[in-house]
Amino acid sequence: MRIFSGIQPTGEIHIGNYIGAIKQWIKLQNENECIYCIVDLHAITSDYSPEELKESIINTAIVYLAAGIDPERASVFVQSEVKEHTELCWYLNTVTSIGELERMTQYKEKSKAKKKRANAGLLNYPILQAADILLYDTELVPVGEDQKQHIELSRDIAKKFNKHFGKTFKIPKAKLPEKGARIMSLKNPKNKMSKSGKKGNAISLFDDPKTIEEKIKSAVTDTDNKICYDPKNKPAISNLLVIYSEFKNQTVKESEKELEGVSYKIFKEKLTEVLVESLAPFRKKRKELEKRREVYVEEILSRGAKRANALASSKIVEVRRKMGLIN
Numbered sequence: 001m002r003i004f005s006g007i008q009p010t011g012e013i014h015i016g017n018y019i020g021a022i023k024q025w026i027k028l029q030n031e032n033e034c035i036y037c038i039v040d041l042h043a044i045t046s047d048y049s050p051e052e053l054k055e056s057i058i059n060t061a062i063v064y065l066a067a068g069i070d071p072e073r074a075s076v077f078v079q080s081e082v083k084e085h086t087e088l089c090w091y092l093n094t095v096t097s098i099g100e101l102e103r104m105t106q107y108k109e110k111s112k113a114k115k116k117r118a119n120a121g122l123l124n125y126p127i128l129q130a131a132d133i134l135l136y137d138t139e140l141v142p143v144g145e146d147q148k149q150h151i152e153l154s155r156d157i158a159k160k161f162n163k164h165f166g167k168t169f170k171i172p173k174a175k176l177p178e179k180g181a182r183i184m185s186l187k188n189p190k191n192k193m194s195k196s197g198k199k200g201n202a203i204s205l206f207d208d209p210k211t212i213e214e215k216i217k218s219a220v221t222d223t224d225n226k227i228c229y230d231p232k233n234k235p236a237i238s239n240l241l242v243i244y245s246e247f248k249n250q251t252v253k254e255s256e257k258e259l260e261g262v263s264y265k266i267f268k269e270k271l272t273e274v275l276v277e278s279l280a281p282f283r284k285k286r287k288e289l290e291k292r293r294e295v296y297v298e299e300i301l302s303r304g305a306k307r308a309n310a311l312a313s314s315k316i317v318e319v320r321r322k323m324g325l326i327n
């Protein structure tokens, strides 16, 4: 199967991104044709510093590789290096209604924060995402829960295009992890863990042991002292339990059983230990990759872009032909 997914090169990638997306990517790369993109064109719809963007792009590539993406199995590339993404985005603009875009939760949240200063890119953002996906005849898109609505819109856009211009695009499906599709903030389990959230809300993939310990120590818990999965009544402990289970590679049920009768304090110590142990290899691999930043990492990105470009350039010819544009 053809798989496509991406992460924005903004802020520090956290364990929510890992559990929601990257962990799935790693599993899928063994048996599928995977394309993992660094979506820099999406990142520029929010405030950013041009001087820091290049650095963030390479850092994101390093995260992919350090966390376990194998460049021999999956293509890793930077979105803006394959021009067809923006070209297809324009074409898809013409089959997408403004109303559909205005209904997107992410747009509503981001534009509300910006008030009247929201840029048009923020509104059109999901069309670019649809272009990313449809350009490669993607079948499966492994993402966290917050992206589900965007994938549904991509499906609608593909269907509309196919109806209008004849069968051109595959209809992609979102793939969410069973548990952990929405990891919550350690500071407030009503909010999603996020790169831009309150300090200490997220654990970065490269946090050192001391930082992990402090963040887990100060993570909020629920009132009683029982460890069980009950997101409605015990949202904080349920969230920590999902994180624990995901890093121990066991089911939540198995964790509940293991932690029966254990106090919150001991649970937090165990969780810290699991996180420190699981993230140590990522930190080690990053150190090695940092030294090979200019040659090895950039070479992987350039190889990935070549591969993506080969697929994208033939697809765009088909799209142009279907739309009656001169090739």
Ligand code: TYM
Residues within 6 Å of the ligand: 004, 005, 006, 007, 008, 009, 016, 017, 018, 019, 020, 021, 039, 042, 128, 129, 132, 133, 141, 142, 143, 144, 145, 146, 147, 150, 180, 181, 182, 183, 184, 192, 193, 194
């Ligand atoms: P981004 O960069 O915000 O997030 C990257 C991935 O991490 C997932 N994620 C989470 N999963 C679980 N719990 C959380 N708290 C959490 N926070 C983030 C996201 O669901 C996502 O899978 N628009 C996308 C990037 C994108 C894309 C694409 C994805 C652009 N084009 C094409 C798939 C296919 C985004 O902003 O993700």
